Amino acid sequence: MMNAFDSQLAIAERFVKYIPRGEASLFSGDHRASVGECVERTVSNMIAHATGYDHWILAYSGGKDSSTVATLIVSLLELGVLERPKTLTVMYADTRVELPPLQAAAREMMTRLRAMGIAVLEVCAPMDERFFVYMFGRGVPPPSNTFRWCTPQIKVEPMTAAIAEHVGRLGGRALTITGVRRGESAARDQRISLSCSRNGAECGQGWLQTDLPGALTDTFAPIDHWTLCMVWDWLKIFAPMPEFGAWPTRMIADGYGGDEDMRTGCVGCNLIAHDGALASVLKLPGWDHLTPLLGLKKLYLELRLPRHRKRQPGFQYRKDGTLQSNQQRMGPLTFDARLMGLERVLGIQAAVNEAADRLGRVGIVLIDVEEEARIRELIALQTWPRGWTGEEPNADVWLDQVDNDGSVQPILFRELVGK
Numbered sequence: 001m002m003n004a005f006d007s008q009l010a011i012a013e014r015f016v017k018y019i020p021r022g023e024a025s026l027f028s029g030d031h032r033a034s035v036g037e038c039v040e041r042t043v044s045n046m047i048a049h050a051t052g053y054d055h056w057i058l059a060y061s062g063g064k065d066s067s068t069v070a071t072l073i074v075s076l077l078e079l080g081v082l083e084r085p086k087t088l089t090v091m092y093a094d095t096r097v098e099l100p101p102l103q104a105a106a107r108e109m110m111t112r113l114r115a116m117g118i119a120v121l122e123v124c125a126p127m128d129e130r131f132f133v134y135m136f137g138r139g140v141p142p143p144s145n146t147f148r149w150c151t152p153q154i155k156v157e158p159m160t161a162a163i164a165e166h167v168g169r170l171g172g173r174a175l176t177i178t179g180v181r182r183g184e185s186a187a188r189d190q191r192i193s194l195s196c197s198r199n200g201a202e203c204g205q206g207w208l209q210t211d212l213p214g215a216l217t218d219t220f221a222p223i224d225h226w227t228l229c230m231v232w233d234w235l236k237i238f239a240p241m242p243e244f245g246a247w248p249t250r251m252i253a254d255g256y257g258g259d260e261d262m263r264t265g266c267v268g269c270n271l272i273a274h275d276g277a278l279a280s281v282l283k284l285p286g287w288d289h290l291t292p293l294l295g296l297k298k299l300y301l302e303l304r305l306p307r308h309r310k311r312q313p314g315f316q317y318r319k320d321g322t323l324q325s326n327q328q329r330m331g332p333l334t335f336d337a338r339l340m341g342l343e344r345v346l347g348i349q350a351a352v353n354e355a356a357d358r359l360g361r362v363g364i365v366l367i368d369v370e371e372e373a374r375i376r377e378l379i380a381l382q383t384w385p386r387g388w389t390g391e392e393p394n395a396d397v398w399l400d401q402v403d404n405d406g407s408v409q410p411i412l413f414r415e416l417v418g419k
Contacts (some may be wrong), residue, residue, distance in 0.1 A: 005225065021026040035233045038226050042072065045222045046082055054086045054172030057163060057217065061093045061155070062106035064252055065179030066233050069223055070109070071247040072240045074118065078245065080243055086172065087119070091162055094124045094208030095154045097266040100290055100364050101255035103280055108248045123162040125154045131266070131366050136342045140330035141309060142270045150266065164216050173218075180221035181231070194275050206224050254284055268296030289355035290364070292348045306330060306395035308337035313393055328407050330395045332385050342367070342375055 017204050050056065058073060060066045070090060076082040090113055092106060100402060110120045127133060130192050135141050144149040169175050223231075232253055239247040256277060278294065302308070310331045333341070345366055353363040367375070386391050 025046050033081075035238060036231050038223070038230050039072065040224060042222045043076065043081060045220075046073070046076070049220055050175055050222070051083055052084075052173070052176065053175035053218070055174040056085045056088050057166065057171050057174060057176045058088070058090045059159065059176055059178045060090050060106070060109075061179075062098055062102045062109075062252070063179070064231050064256060065181055066236060067105070067109065067249055067252050068111075068181075068226070068234050069177060069179040070241075071245065071249060072223070072234065073114065074116070075239075075244045075247075078116070079288070085212075087170065088165060089119045089121060091166075092122045092161060093155045093159050094122050095131065096124065097154070097366070099255050099267050099277055099281055099363070101251050101284070101287060104253040104362055105248055105255070112247070121162060121166070125158045125373070128378075129157075130371060132342075132345060132380070133371050133374055135333070135351065136338040136345075137375040139334075139338055139388075140332055140381055141331075142303050144304070145271055148271065150271075156408060160216070163327055164207070167216050174216075176217045176219045179294070180220050181224055181226055181228075186369055207368075215275065227240065255281055267293055268300065270297065270300040284362060289359055289361055290352055292351040292355075293345065295348050298347060299341060303333060303337060303341055308340075309395040310334065310388060310392040311395035311397070331392065332388050334394065335379055335382075338379055346372070364374045 056073075058066075058070050060070050064364070073082070075090075077084055077088070090110070092110060099108075110122070113120050128137065131150060134149075134153065135142060140149065141147070163176060235249040235253040238244055239249040269277075275315045278290070282291055282294075310333075311328055311408075312331065347363060358364040382390060
C-alpha cells in the first residue's frame with residue numbers, strides 16, 4: 001500500500017508526462033536538464049519541505065521567476081499533485097514602475113487567481129515612500145549603484161510589513177515561497193551555496209531558510225535549481241497549455257525579450273547602463289506607443305548633475321565629534337529640479353496615454369492624481385531629506401575643498417559650474 005509521499009509522487013509522474021524530458025530547450029542548443037525534470041524535482045522539493053506548513057505565501061513580483069513559481073505551484077495544487085495548505089495567499093509587490101507588459105500580465109494573472117478563489121493581496125509602499133513621491137516630494141536624487149534606495153523601499157520593506165501583518169492574523173506555521181534561483185547573481189549564488197552546505201542539505205533540494213534572524217516566516221525557493229532557459233520554456237510553452245492552466249505568461253517572457261542575459265528593473269532603470277528590456281518591449285507588436293518612456297532614463301541622468309542638487313558646505317561632524325568621511329557630498333534635488341522632473345514625467349505619461357488612446361491600447365500610470373498632489377504639497381511645505389535644511393549651497397557653486405582630515409584647499413576661481 002502506497003504512503004502519502006509515494007501517492008503524491010505517482011500523481012506528479014502523471015502531471016509531468018506532458019512535458020518532454022531530456023530534450024533541448026526552446027532557447028538553447030544544448031541538452032541541459034529538461035523542464036520536465038525540473039518540475040519533478042520541484043514537486044519532490046515541495047513535498048519534502050513545504051507540506052509541513054499550514055500557510056503558504058507566494059511572493060509575487062510579476063517577473064519571470066516569481067511568475068514561474070506562482071503558476072507552477074497553483075497548477076500543482078489544482079491538479080492534486082500537492083496537498084493544499086490551510087491557506088494560500090499570493091502577495092503582489094506593486095512598485096508602480098515595472099515594465100508595462102509585466103504589469104499587464106500581473107493584472108491578468110491576479111484576476112485569474114482571484115477567480116480561482118485564491119487570496120491575492122496587492123502590496124504598495126506608503127504614499128511618501130513611493131518612487132516619484134520620494135524623489136520629487138522629498139527631494140532624494142534618483143537611485144544609483146552607490147545609493148540604491150529603490151529596491152528596499154518600494155518592494156522589500158512594504159512586502160515585509162505586509163507579511164508581518166498577514167502572519168500575525170494566522171495560527172500555525174507559515175512559509176513564504178519565492179522565485180529565487182541560482183545564476184541570477186554571484187552574490188546570491190554564494191548565499192545559496194553556503195546555505196546548501198549546512199544541515200546536510202544537498203544541491204537541488206530547494207533553498208530552505210529556517211534560521212534567519214528576526215524572520216517572520218521560513219522561506220523556501222523551490223526552483224533554485226532551474227536554469228534561465230527552463231524558465232523561458234515554462235513561461236512560453238508549458239504554462240500557457242490547457243493541461244497546466246492556460247496561464248497568460250507568454251507576455252512576461254516577451255517583456256524580457258527572450259534574452260538569457262537580460263534582467264529587468266524599473267522602467268528606465270537608472271542602475272543599468274543600457275535599458276535592454278524597454279528596448280525589447282518597444283519592438284513587440286502593440287507596445288511601440290511606450291517609446292516616450294525612453295525619456296525617463298535621460299531625466300534620471302540629468303537630475304544627477306550638480307546644477308540640480310544641493311551640496312554640504314564642508315566640516316560635517318559625527319556625533320562623537322570626528323569629521324565625517326564624505327565631506328562636501330552632493331545631496332538632494334533643488335525645488336526647481338523637482339518641479340522640472342515632475343513636469344517631465346507627467347509629460348511622458350501623457351504622451352504614452354495619448355498614443356494608447358489613439359491606437360486603442362493600454363495606457364500607463366506613472367504618477368496618479370493623489371501622488372501628484374502629495375508631491376506638490378511636500379514641495380510647498382519645503383520638505384528636505386533628513387539631515388538637510390535647504391540652506392546648503394547648490395552643488396554647482398565652487399567651494400574651497402575640505403578634505404576628510406579637515407585640511408582646506410582654496411580654489412582659484414569663483415564661478416558657477418555644471419551647466
